[in-house]
Amino acid sequence: MNEHKKEFDVVVIGAGPAGLAAAYVLAKAGINVIVFEKGEYPGSKNVMGGVLYSNAMEKLVPEFYKEAKVERNIIEQNMWLLGDNSLTKIGHKNKTWVEKPNAFTVLRANFDRWFASKVEAAGALIIPKTKVEDFLRDGSGKIVGVRTTRPNGDVYAKAVIIAEGVNPILTMKAGLRDKDLKSNMAAIAVKELIEMPEEVINDRFNVTSDQGATIELLGSWSKGLFGLAFIYTNRKTVSVGCGVFIEDIKKSGMKPYELLESLKNHPAVKDLLGEEPKVMEYMAHLIPEGGYHAMPRFYDDNVLACGDAAMMVNSIHREGSNYALTSGRFAAETLIEAFDRGDFSKRTLKIYEEKLRESFIIKDLLKYKDLPRTLEKNPQLVQVYPDLVNDAFGKFLTVDGTSKWDLQKEIIDEVRRRRGIIPMVNDLFKLWKAVR
Amino acid sequence: MIVARIEDKLFLNRYKTDERNAHLKIKDEKICFEKCGAHNRPCTYVCPADVYEWDGQHMEVKFEGCLECGTCRIACPFDNIEWEYPNGGYGILYKFG
Ligand SMILES: Cc1cc2nc3c(=O)[nH]c(=O)nc-3n(C[C@H](O)[C@H](O)[C@H](O)COP(=O)(O)OP(=O)(O)OC[C@H]3O[C@@H](n4cnc5c(N)ncnc54)[C@H](O)[C@@H]3O)c2cc1C
Ligand code: SF4
């Protein structure tokens, strides 16, 4: 970049779904927007399990999947409860998703790069290989631009959108968050991409090419920690990963990738992945899991925060990218209004928070606001129950001459021994309250 | 059980290492030595890339393998890691993500 003072209407920090969505909407409205991305290209730093719900993306680019880098249309979703040597499956397949796609699997390095090209075509400038280090402020301390790692890399703007993802480095510097994340507000997720021929995927997951399935896994793989694992089908690869709270892994003394190995070595998972799965890439990323109570302030004079930076993730429904896309869009719409009014102060930018509160984002996060703490305080919810369910089903379905009456009694006795009826009812009540 | 080595996993990845700028530094090794033993030095096991290695006296920081997740930053009980992302264009370079 050259010497004279560089000015844009809006600076966006980060080219993930949140930043790209914001830049896309702004550029289409004719606003002069620049996006800084520290990676070599958009997506080169980004990891996600891989389920992108279509709805949020459709609102930006109708029928995006016809041109975007997506992998498979998800038509079946499964939950597996793992015991040490057993497995209980719950699944849902939906024919309507064939015609009207609900979700696609994506690989972020491909998807983000495609989306970025779309954003550039709309007129935004995307500058990769550039880290934003700090903000530029005026005499009264208001944010008026950003300082980047480039020589002479100061850029001024009327407003800045922070879409930096889960580590709230700049969100804190902007004063939107007072304290950093605590170890119970984020999960560390590790993931591997495994090569698998298209026909083998189709065969093992019982789908046709283009169509895919997801599996979430709870239970014995996590060695007693609260964790959620996933296996998602891509076109010629399968994504396998798991996440656990940093707090839990810290207490356990285990390493995150040991849990991933434990998952891959479960007999049921081995059946699916084959004896010696060929790994193509190993990844790790945080997932913000603090929920509603851990959210920062969303805006201040001349600045807005969206996506993971604002803790917008609901991992029970593996929603994050759609929150990022939607909050990025809201931030842009708010700034378009601010340009109309010629006012970028809090007074106008509060429209952003109003939009968030009226939308599914805050409504859903409010609904689940107590879930992170409930899970944290009640590890038995994931430690005992998958095992119990497996043993119960195992007993129920094993025909060994025991009468069904005796069988039922045995199962109930087992529940009593392992958890107790009253604590169990209590657990279910707590869980119900947390997701109600 | 297939025991995977972290070296093999990291070997699969592409990195562009900024040899001259370590983006992770221990602020005060004395804290690791004197105080953090009681906490089992969490950075040595929570990190998904085994970046931190304690040799009994010193902390070796193999920042070249860092996946830039941020776990160590949050897990260190003494806020003893000077943590930043590598400079623009450097660090992990996912092909798939
Ligand atoms: C293992 C895993 C599985 C997941 N599974 C799903 C799923 O199946 N479905 C789903 O919807 N969500 C999922 N999520 C969540 C989802 O990935 C995030 O919610 C989403 O990516 C958030 O988007 P974002 O744009 O806010 O942040 P990010 O995607 O993290 O983007 C932030 C961008 O900012 C850049 N950046 C950061 N700091 C700077 C700086 N200082 N200067 C310049 N650039 C900077 C980064 O390089 C990055 O490109 C998953 C997450 C993980 C980790
Ligand atoms: S966790 Fe922090 S204080 Fe403890 S050993 Fe690691 S760097 Fe040192």
Ligand code: SF4
């Ligand atoms: S950021 Fe993540 S990968 Fe890098 S050293 Fe810290 S814990 Fe390890």
